[in-house]
Structure formats: structure tokens, C-alpha cells
Amino acid sequence: MASDPKSPDPKSPDSRPAGRLLGRGTWREAKYVAEALRTETVGGAILLGAAVAAIVWANSPWRDAYAALRDFTIGPASLQLDLTLGTWAADGLLAVFFLVAGIELKREFVAGDLADRRKAALPIAAAACGVALPALLFVVTALVANRGGDAGELSGILRGWAIPTATDIAFALAVLAVIGTHLPSALRSFLLTLAVVDDLIAITIIAVFYTESVNFVALAAAVVPLVAWRLLLKRKILNPVLLAIPAVVAWGLVHASGIHATVAGVLLGLLVPVNREVEDDPDRHSLAERMEHEIRPFSAGFAVPVFAFFAAGVTVIGGGLAATFADPAALGVMVGLVVGKTLGVFGGTWSVARFTRAELDEDLAWTDVFGLxxxxGVGFTVSLLIGELAFGTGSARDEHVKLAVLVGSLVAALLAAVVLRRRNRHYQEVEQRETADLDQDGIPDIYEAP
Structure with missing residues (x-):
């Protein structure tokens, strides 16, 4: 009797039951994750260096020079683009970061895990819970800490509810590279996919909740360069100068509309064509893959670190740390990042297992999921951006929130190190056995059906 083609071969790692959570993906996916991990890890190291340099300078005798550089204004006033360097970094360079996020999101929804509703349920649920619970804990913490305070001040504090909702993928992967280099690719892939969905939710929050007013004429006009960008890519006109023209015009019009200009980056990324057939072919490289490969190093190695340099310069000396721990908004951020993210992501993952009757892959343990x-809770780039939007760049509360993001992220990283390093040696031994067993095609046997 012929076998049912829909029934997976239980001996094949690539054909494990759909009820397995965080199962091993394909060899192509493993290579993609490894490449992304290398790029983001290097970017995370540069990002950390930029943040440390900013903090040191902002607390040195030359702190006024740092502030003067960050607040130096440049750009054409006639186009309402006479912005400070700090704003150029937040609105301009971060648009490149969100362009990469948009491309990743498009690839995931068309040809990745998010294209399969069963596989998509896990990262979407984990990301959604990992956004909702930190926001809720921020509000609860702020209410408790501000108990008996002024209602008007409380209203201002609550503007920062979204700050602890974002995970910084560059920092998180940099930490993962140090404490868990041998964790299974399924966990790393889960972290990457989780961050992609997280970025989508974050940019939606920015567009909806942190937009004071909208110029619908400018927003409608932005459709023209976006269409031009799409047509150029469809016709395979890939000259960087030609592509830059509609991209910059679209960014400028979105900025003029009152919506945060980084939204333009996501829209441009989502308009990049993705061919599932090409994406699934390990011997071919799609346009989206090539663009992501070319832009990601600039994003991770320059755009985000420059933003971090201008955003992370907080004053710690002279009572800055004490004032931070006395600020209800800062307390809410730290609780949201450390407790909210942990319980949200873990709770979302556990809920999928509980209510869909899916089981965690046999190669993993729930300790791994908890550590991840x-x-x-390592938040940085988007958290700092939302903090600036919520409280105003350079304000006292913005300074407190920035420090809270740094402290919360550091605590999350240290706690993750404690949890994940216990499992790292086990996975190192497993990986050594798998990579030592190669066929002539160079693909580990574990990724191939017998």
C-alpha cells in the first residue's frame, strides 16, 4: 500500500511532526541563522562599544562637548529637515535598521516559518505575550510607585508603557554568542523570528501611539516613490543610486507626514519582492536575500551603533543613578524588561504547547526556552527610541529611562548567562558529534532524510 505523502517520516529530522515546537529546521535555514548570527554578533559588539563610549563621554569633564555634538543642527530648513545629529540618527539611520527588519519580515511571511500557520503560531504568540506583559507590568509598577502622586504626572509617566516591549536582536545575539555558542539552531532561529515579529509590533506601536498629528497629503504623496521603488526592483534595476532616490524621497515624505520616519524603512522592506521558489532553493540567492546580505552589515555595523552613541549618553554621576531608581517610569522599564519579557515570552511559548497539544522538540528542554x-529582556535600540518619543530627547525622564534600559538589559543578560551556560556544554558535545558526521555534500547527516 502506498504511503501517505502527508505523513512525515519519523526518522527524518526535517520531517518531524508538526506538533513539535522548536524542531530542527532545514540545512539552508541553519546556514542562514548562522550567517545572521555572525553579522548581528559583530554588530552587537560595535553597538556595545558605542554605548560604552557615549556613557563614558557623557560622564567625563567634557560632557558638554558630547551634548553639543548630539544637539548640533544640520539640514535644509526649507524642507523642515534642519535636525540635530541625534535626531538624524534616530529618524534616518534607524530607517535602515527597519528596512532590514522589513525585508526579514517579508521573507518570513512568504518563505519562512511565518508562512506556515502552525509554525508561525509559536513566535507570534511568544512575541505578542512578550509585548503585552511588559507593558502591563510597566503600568502596574508605575501606578504603585506613583501612589498618591499627581494624576497629571502619572499620565505623563504612562506614555512610556511601550518602552520595555522591544528586544534588541543585536545585543541579544551578541550575548548569545558569548554564553551559548552551541545552542541548537532552532533556538537561535526562534530568537531571530521572535525579534522580527517584535520589530513589526514595535513599529506599529510607534506609528499608532506616538504620532501626534498626520499630514495626509504628505503621507499620500509617499505612495509615489514607494511604487517607484517597487517597480525598479521588479524590473531588476538594482543600481544603488537609482534605488536610493525613491527610498530617500519616501523617507522624507513619511517624515513630513508626522509619522516617525523609520516607518518608511519597514514599508520599503515589505515591498522587496520575495520568490518562495528561489528562497527554497539552496543553490540560488533571491533578490531579498541579496539585499538583506548587502544592507545588514551597514545597519548592524554603522547605523545602529551611531544611533546608540547619540542615544546612550546618560549621566550617572551626580545623583543620576539614584534619581533613576526613584522615577516610577524607570522602575516600570526595569521590571518590564527583566520580569515582563521573561514571563511573557515563556508564557506565550508554554501556552502554545498547552493549548495546541504540541510538544517541545525532544532535543530541547524547557530550561532552554526559559533562558531564551x-x-x-535585553532591550536597547527600539526601547531608547520609544523613550525619546515618549518623554522628549534630553528630558530628565528620558535620561532616567535610558539608564533603566541599560540596567534592565544588563540584569537580563546576566540572568540569561546563568541559565543558558548550564546547557551550553551539553549542546557543544551534541554539535561535535553531528558536524563530525558529514556526507560528501558537506551537509550534516542530521539535516538529511535517510
Whole structure:
């Protein structure tokens, strides 16, 4: 009797039951994750260096020079683009970061895990819970800490509810590279996919909740360069100068509309064509893959670190740390990142297992998921951006929130290190056995059906 083609071969790692959570993916996916991990890890190291340099300078005798550089204004006033360097970094360079995020999101929804509703349920649920619970804990913490305070001040504090909702993928992967280099690719892939969905939710929050007013004429006009960008890519006109023209115009019009200009980056990324057939072919490289490969190093190695340099310069000396721990908004951020992210991501993952009757892959343990959930509390780039939007760049509360993001992220990273390092040696031994067993095609046998 012929076998049912829909029934997976239980001996094949690539054909494990759909009820397995965080199962091993394909060899192509493993290579993609490894490449992304290398790029983001290097970017995370540069990002950390930029943040440390900013903090040191901002607390040195030359702190006024740092502030003067950050607040130096440049750009054409006639186009309302006479912005400070700090704003150029937040609105301009971060648009490149969100362009990469948009491309990743498009690839995931068309040809990745998010294209399969069963596989997509896990990262979407984990990301959604990892956004909702930190926001809720921020509000609860702020209410408790501000108990008996002024209602008007409380209203201002609550504007920062979204700050602890974002995971910084560069920092998280940099930490993962140090404490868990041998964790299974399924966990790393889960972290990457989780961050992609997290970025989508974050940019939606920015567009909806942190937009004061909208110029619909400018927003409608932005459709023209976006269409031009799409047509150029469809016709395979890939000259960087030609592509830059509609991209910059679209960014400028979105900025003029009152919506945060980084939204333009996501829209441009989502318009990049993705061919599932090409994406699934290990011997071919799609346009989206090539663009992501070319832009990601600039994003991770320059755009995000420059933003970090201008955003992370907080004053710690002279009572800055004490004032931070006395600020209800800062307390809410730290609780949201460390506790909210952990319980949200882990709870979302456990809920999928509980209510869909799916089981965690036999190669993993729930301890791994918990460690990864703690690591999701490493927030930085988007958290700092939302903090600036919520409280105003350079304001006292913005300074407190920035420091809270740094402290919360550091605590999350240290706790994740404690949890994940216990499992790292086990996976190192497993990986050595798998990579030592190669066929002539160079692909580990574990990724191939017998």
C-alpha cells in the first residue's frame, strides 16, 4: 500500500511532526541563522562599544562637548529637515535598521516559518505575550510607585508603557554568542523570528501611539516613490543610486507626514519582492536575500551603533543613578524588561504547547526556552527610541529611562548567562558529534532524510 505523502517520516529530522515546537529546521535555514548570527554578533559588539563610549563621554569633564555634538543642527530648513545629529540618527539611520527588519519580515511571511500557520503560531504568540506583559507590568509598577502622586504626572509617566516591549536582536545575539555558542539552531532561529515579529509590533506601536498629528497629503504623496521603488526592483534595476532616490524621497515624505520616519524603512522592506521558489532553493540567492546580505552589515555595523552613541549618553554621576531608581517610569522599564519579557515570552511559548497539544522538540528542554525568554529582556535600540518619543530627547525622564534600559538589559543578560551556560556544554558535545558526521555534500547527516 502506498504511503501517505502527508505523513512525515519519523526518522527524518526535517520531517518531524508538526506538533513539535522548536524542531530542527532545514540545512539552508541553519546556514542562514548562522550567517545572521555572525553579522548581528559583530554588530552587537560595535553597538556595545558605542554605548560604552557615549556613557563614558557623557560622564567625563567634557560632557558638554558630547551634548553639543548630539544637539548640533544640520539640514535644509526649507524642507523642515534642519535636525540635530541625534535626531538624524534616530529618524534616518534607524530607517535602515527597519528596512532590514522589513525585508526579514517579508521573507518570513512568504518563505519562512511565518508562512506556515502552525509554525508561525509559536513566535507570534511568544512575541505578542512578550509585548503585552511588559507593558502591563510597566503600568502596574508605575501606578504603585506613583501612589498618591499627581494624576497629571502619572499620565505623563504612562506614555512610556511601550518602552520595555522591544528586544534588541543585536545585543541579544551578541550575548548569545558569548554564553551559548552551541545552542541548537532552532533556538537561535526562534530568537531571530521572535525579534522580527517584535520589530513589526514595535513599529506599529510607534506609528499608532506616538504620532501626534498626520499630514495626509504628505503621507499620500509617499505612495509615489514607494511604487517607484517597487517597480525598479521588479524590473531588476538594482543600481544603488537609482534605488536610493525613491527610498530617500519616501523617507522624507513619511517624515513630513508626522509619522516617525523609520516607518518608511519597514514599508520599503515589505515591498522587496520575495520568490518562495528561489528562497527554497539552496543553490540560488533571491533578490531579498541579496539585499538583506548587502544592507545588514551597514545597519548592524554603522547605523545602529551611531544611533546608540547619540542615544546612550546618560549621566550617572551626580545623583543620576539614584534619581533613576526613584522615577516610577524607570522602575516600570526595569521590571518590564527583566520580569515582563521573561514571563511573557515563556508564557506565550508554554501556552502554545498547552493549548495546541504540541510538544517541545525532544532535543530541547524547557530550561532552554526559559533562558531564551530571559535573554529577550535585553532591550536597547527600539526601547531608547520609544523613550525619546515618549518623554522628549534630553528630558530628565528620558535620561532616567535610558539608564533603566541599560540596567534592565544588563540584569537580563546576566540572568540569561546563568541559565543558558548550564546547557551550553551539553549542546557543544551534541554539535561535535553531528558536524563530525558529514556526507560528501558537506551537509550534516542530521539535516538529511535517510
Amino acid at each position: 525568554s530571559v535573554l529577550a
